[in-house]
Amino acid sequence: MPISEDQMTKMQAKRKKILEQAILLFSEHGYNDTTIAKVAKASGVSFGSVFTYFPTKDDLFHQAVMEPLEEISKLLLDFDENASNPLEELEEMVTMHIKIFSEVNKYLRLVVQVIGQYTRFENQFKELDQFHNTFREKIQILVKNGQTKNQLKQLDTHFTVTSYTSLLIGLRVNLADEPDEEYWLKFVPSAMQIFGPMDT
Amino acid sequence: MPISEDQMTKMQAKRKKILEQAILLFSEHGYNDTTIAKVAKASGVSFGSVFTYFPTKDDLFHQAVMEPLEEISKLLLDFDENASNPLEELEEMVTMHIKIFSEVNKYLRLVVQVIGQYTRFENQFKELDQFHNTFREKIQILVKNGQTKNQLKQLDTHFTVTSYTSLLIGLRVNLADEPDEEYWLKFVPSAMQIFGPMDT
């Protein structure tokens, strides 16, 4: 007997709620201090139900790290690396990235945990690292275009772009308790400096 | 019967060995996955002996985070904020900081864990945060002096310096598996850009 569409929707919602609460708890208390019982309580389902949706705790963690990545990577890659005015596009991109990093607090702190213990969370790290490479490559093209048009100084693009992504993740670590987007946006000029803009 | 100086030295060495191994294990596997049994085995002492030197596991973790801070903070603060040539001093300082961050891998990854979960490791975080403020204040003086002498652009020093420390910690997160000091030194120009040097 196949379950109804209504039932499917309900179950999807339940799964989503469990995963949401898991992300919050994992990011704040880490893997071991986040017990299945706590996740169940926070998401309003029974202990056993968590295992209906996620076969093991490891799997729950894996999904907590992986599932939000798709949406966030789309947001982070949403700029035109071949824009006619690379410097202008770069500034828009940086502003957008800073906004995203200021908003997505909990999930990014989970990401920091995974990267910080890449031997422990090897599988998740590999996927995050792969996105990091894609991310940097796309920004590098924009930076190279800016250099060709003499809008940016002739700095090594690999080190420039890696510095930029390091600044983003470093800000997320340092400004853990700072939720104010306006404050975050004041870091845009500093971030732009890394790319060596030609004007003052 | 008081113990001899020789005995004292031996015990200090034993304590140091336990703490060293604890730092390595905590930084790589986190608090919960680092068991007292593992620390004991890694440092070549019995399970019970760990408790002779550290009353609880919490205390061992606390000391693992706190004790290296004194030495490292000395290294990081070893620059002259009132140097006659601020830009030159700044470049020397940045080079030194990058070197330190490239060398002190394991401990700094432990620091990232504490900052990343500041609600969980509240006490340790407070002390690290205090150092962070001292660190930034001293760099700010140097940057202001550089701006006064027109060696640096008139950027907001608070956001500039916070960006700089974020870049350092972000590099440590991103370059986890990169031990080569020469590679790290190639980030010096990017880091310098943040301060807005006037020459090219």
Added chain:
DNA sequence: GAATAAAGATTGATTAATCAATCAGTTGTA
């Protein structure tokens, strides 16, 4: 310098608590 005693360091088996995962029984739905 050998014998003895006392202090304190060392050891690992034991204890008590925690938690992931299971599973048998129950509830809800088509």
Added chain:
DNA sequence: TACAACTGATTGATTAATCAATCTTTATTC
């Protein structure tokens, strides 16, 4: 009625901390 989801008590494994017994070191005595 039949099937699937739901539930939470139970199980087995893990681990921080304790503690009684053992070993090592040092001071004292003859």
